[in-house]
Amino acid sequence: MTDASTATSESGDSAARRAPRDLPPWPVAVLAAVGVVLFALPVVGLAARTPWTGLWTHLSSRFVVDAAVLSVVSSVAAAAFAAAVGVPLAWVLARVQFRGRSVVRALVTLPMVLPPVVGGAALLFALGRRGVVGGPLHDATGLLLPYSIWGVILANAFVATPLVILTVEGALRNLDRRYEAAAATLGASRLRTLWKVTLPMIGPALGVAVVVAWARALGEFGATVTFAGNLGGRTQTLPLAVFVALESDRDAAVAISLVLVALSLGLLIALRDRWWPSR
Amino acid sequence: MGDRRRGNRGAAVGLVAALALLPVVALQLAAGCTSAGDGDRMPSGGDESSGDLHVLVAASLLPVAEVLAGDFELLHPSVEVQIAGAGSSALREQVLAGAPADVLIPADPGHLDAIRDEIGLADAPVVVARNSLVLAVPAGNDAGVTSLADLARPELLIGLCAPEVPCGALARQGLARAGIEPVPDTDEPNVRALSTKLSAGELDAAIVYATDAAPNANGGSRDRTIVSLGWTAGTAPQASYAAAVLSDAPNPAAATAFVAFLRTDAARRAFADLGFVVP
Numbered sequence: 380m381t382d383a384s385t386a387t388s389e390s391g392d393s394a395a396r397r398a399p400r401d402l403p404p405w406p407v408a409v410l411a412a413v414g415v416v417l418f419a420l421p422v423v424g425l426a427a428r429t430p431w432t433g434l435w436t437h438l439s440s441r442f443v444v445d446a447a448v449l450s451v452v453s454s455v456a457a458a459a460f461a462a463a464v465g466v467p468l469a470w471v472l473a474r475v476q477f478r479g480r481s482v483v484r485a486l487v488t489l490p491m492v493l494p495p496v497v498g499g500a501a502l503l504f505a506l507g508r509r510g511v512v513g514g515p516l517h518d519a520t521g522l523l524l525p526y527s528i529w530g531v532i533l534a535n536a537f538v539a540t541p542l543v544i545l546t547v548e549g550a551l552r553n554l555d556r557r558y559e560a561a562a563a564t565l566g567a568s569r570l571r572t573l574w575k576v577t578l579p580m581i582g583p584a585l586g587v588a589v590v591v592a593w594a595r596a597l598g599e600f601g602a603t604v605t606f607a608g609n610l611g612g613r614t615q616t617l618p619l620a621v622f623v624a625l626e627s628d629r630d631a632a633v634a635i636s637l638v639l640v641a642l643s644l645g646l647l648i649a650l651r652d653r654w655w656p657s658r
Numbered sequence: 659m660g661d662r663r664r665g666n667r668g669a670a671v672g673l674v675a676a677l678a679l680l681p682v683v684a685l686q687l688a689a690g691c692t693s694a695g696d697g698d699r700m701p702s703g704g705d706e707s708s709g710d711l712h713v714l715v716a717a718s719l720l721p722v723a724e725v726l727a728g729d730f731e732l733l734h735p736s737v738e739v740q741i742a743g744a745g746s747s748a749l750r751e752q753v754l755a756g757a758p759a760d761v762l763i764p765a766d767p768g769h770l771d772a773i774r775d776e777i778g779l780a781d782a783p784v785v786v787a788r789n790s791l792v793l794a795v796p797a798g799n800d801a802g803v804t805s806l807a808d809l810a811r812p813e814l815l816i817g818l819c820a821p822e823v824p825c826g827a828l829a830r831q832g833l834a835r836a837g838i839e840p841v842p843d844t845d846e847p848n849v850r851a852l853s854t855k856l857s858a859g860e861l862d863a864a865i866v867y868a869t870d871a872a873p874n875a876n877g878g879s880r881d882r883t884i885v886s887l888g889w890t891a892g893t894a895p896q897a898s899y900a901a902a903v904l905s906d907a908p909n910p911a912a913a914t915a916f917v918a919f920l921r922t923d924a925a926r927r928a929f930a931d932l933g934f935v936v937p
Contacts, residue, residue: 500854508815509859525860526815526843604851608844609820615845623847626747626822 422640429637430630437634445612446620447638450597453528453616457535458593464536465543465592466585470573472544473551484548488541490602498537499605506533506606530607531614535596542595543588550584551577590650594643707912708736712758716746716765718789718825718849718867719899722932723763729928730919737912745848746824753777759904760913765789766824767900778905780913786901786920787934790868790894791829792886794856801862805890806833808863809840817852817864820845825852828895829865836891857883867897872933896935 403411430437437443472484490498506513506524516522524530558580562572578585600618607614609623617639624632715723720743727739744752746764753759753773763786764770770783795803801814809816818840819826826845833840843861846852853870855861871886888894901920903913919925926936 503855503858503860507858507860523815604847605854608817608855609847610842610844619847623820623822623845625751626745626820626847628822629751 425633425636425640428629428633430634433630434634434637437631438638440631442611442620442624443617443631443635443638446615446617446635447642449528449531449612449615450617450639451642453531453535454593454596454599456532457539457596457599458589460532460536461540461543461592461596462585462589465540465588466547466578469544469547469551470577473548487544490538491541491545495538495599495601496605499534499602499607502534502537502602502606525606526608526610526614528614531603531616534602534606535599538599538602539592539596542592543585546584546588546591547581550581554580586650590647594647597643598639707734707909707915709738709909709912711737711739711760711909711912711916713739713741713761713763713916714749714753714757714759715741715743715763716749716824716899717743718765718869718897719743719763719787722787722869722929722934725928725932726920726925729924730916733919734912734915737915739916747822753904758908760907760909761901761903761916763899763901765897765899767898770900770902773902773904780903780905780907780910781917783900783902784917784921785898785937786917786925787929787936788896788898789934790889790896791825791832791865792868792871792888792894793863793890794853794866794871794884794886795863796856796859796861797883797885798859799885800859803863803887805887806836806838807890809833809842809865810838812841814862815860816840816842817844817846817855817861818842819849819852819865820847823848824897825849825865825867828897832889832891832895833865838891853884867933868894868935869933899934 402408468487472480472487493501503510503525505511506516508514508517508523508525513524524533554577558576559572562576563569567575598618599616600622603614603616604619604622609615609619611620615623617635621632621635621639624635713723713727720741723741723743727741731737731739746766746769749762749764750769750772753762754776762770762773767783767785770779773779793803793806793809795801801808803814808814818829821827821830825848830840844852844855846855849866849870852861852864853866856864856866866884868886871884901917903910903917907913929936
């Protein structure tokens with residue numbers, strides 16, 4: 380199956396190569412340039428403010444290293460959670476007809492439009508020590524999600540999972556279902572069809588979805604600080620470290636921001652080549 | 659094939675880069691026009707105070723600042739007071755970056771030093787209010803907190819402000835003087851976030867400003883969710899709010915009048931009503 384999908388993308392590639400490759404019409408070029416400037420300017424601004432000489436001292440401090448490790452661990456865990464829960468949910472939303480489906484879809488995409496701080500507060504009211512669910516859970520098991528790495532992961536996953544759900548649902552809806560039908564007629568079970576046919580076919584979309592979810596989790600601030608709090612070495616991720624450092628030491632804040640930008644940019648570039656072969 | 663691809667990409671990049679410069683140049687021109695026009699924006703010297711007055715205040719001052727702005731506008735009907743609130747160091751950054759401001763009132767007078775050096779102040783800053791730190795617990799005090807020493811009990815959920823912000827720095831100084839080593843579960847980036855967690859019962863104790871635990875906090879309409887136990891070890895640390903008129907204030911007449919107003923009995927009453935200590 381992997382071979383088949385590679386072949387498809389290759390034939391698509393050569394079709395694209397035969398297409399005329401003119402320069403863009405001027406309105407397209409101008410608007411595209413505006414877009415580039417919009418996104419490049421902040422990076423330029425950050426680089427201009429960076430204290431290049433003392434950079435390493437800032438970056439090797441315990442405070443920054445702890446935050447970076449926590450950020451990587453929690454954002455990867457959140458992306459994994461987003462994939463594990465988001466893909467099945469997207470499948471259900473794309474394939475199963477049931478009453479209230481649009482309500483469910485709206486509900487699971489709510490974190491995308493909600494201000495993250497509101498999402499974090501809502502999580503706190505639901506899963507905190509005095510929360511609707513968190514209260515009984517805490518009384519029964521002593522489990523406490525806020526102020527722990529689990530709280531960070533949950534807050535990250537809360538804002539990141541909708542991105543997977545929307546992207547994968549779209550991919551599933553656009554899928555040519557005859558491949559799945561063929562697998563079924565050949566005797567594959569529904570689960571085996573999903574695993575061996577459907578998932579490989581939506582592979583690129585799933586890859587994009589997970590990367591975007593991961594990136595969203597890495598940059599997450601509002602829900603994390605509201606739900607999980609901020610404690611160095613326990614719940615302080617890079618964005619939180621930047622925020623508190625801005626209060627006292629702008630050079631440190633800028634240095635940490637630079638790490639965040641470099642880390643995100645590096646991974647996005649690397650992953651783009653992995654998932655969307657350049658043409 | 660690879661070469662052709664690269665060539666195309668190079669041409670495209672060149673085009674985009676060239677186009678990208680256009681908006682930059684345009685922006686610079688626009689910026690030049692704005693700063694040239696600034697002089698014309700000066701309010702007429704005829705009326706003592708009129709026009710817009712931009713007042714930037716520490717986040718903890720926002721509720722009282724709204725009240726004071728209303729009172730001031732009653733006395734000076736031709737002045738429109740625009741209040742903006744943020745963390746004190748964020749305010750400093752905004753002003754240094756050129757945000758329009760006439761009066762600045764941060765929670766830590768130290769922030770005014772950088773502004774005096776880089777922009778200049780019209781007069782010496784005037785302390786208009788102080789705010790004591792208090793040990794506070796959620797209504798009910800389920801954990802049975804009685805004194806500051808309880809902040810060292812690891813089994814309790816303890817919150818402080820981050821050491822980078824005034825309320826966190828002052829709290830740590832005060833605790834150090836009292837010989838208490840707190841074991842916080844979270845270092846919240848600002849005092850509003852801290853009191854939110856406290857009032858939700860997600861912390862057993864925290865050190866907040868007296869105004870956060872005052873009966874009139876949150877408009878006084880709701881049930882009290884935070885109870886102050888005072889500062890149980892000697893003199894409470896205090897934040898002081900000093901008001902300063904910037905030397906490049908667009909509306910210096912109204913700015914001076916506003917700062918003078920902050921020392922009147924009416925203004926002092928408004929401060930005291932919300933739990934501030936007035937000098």
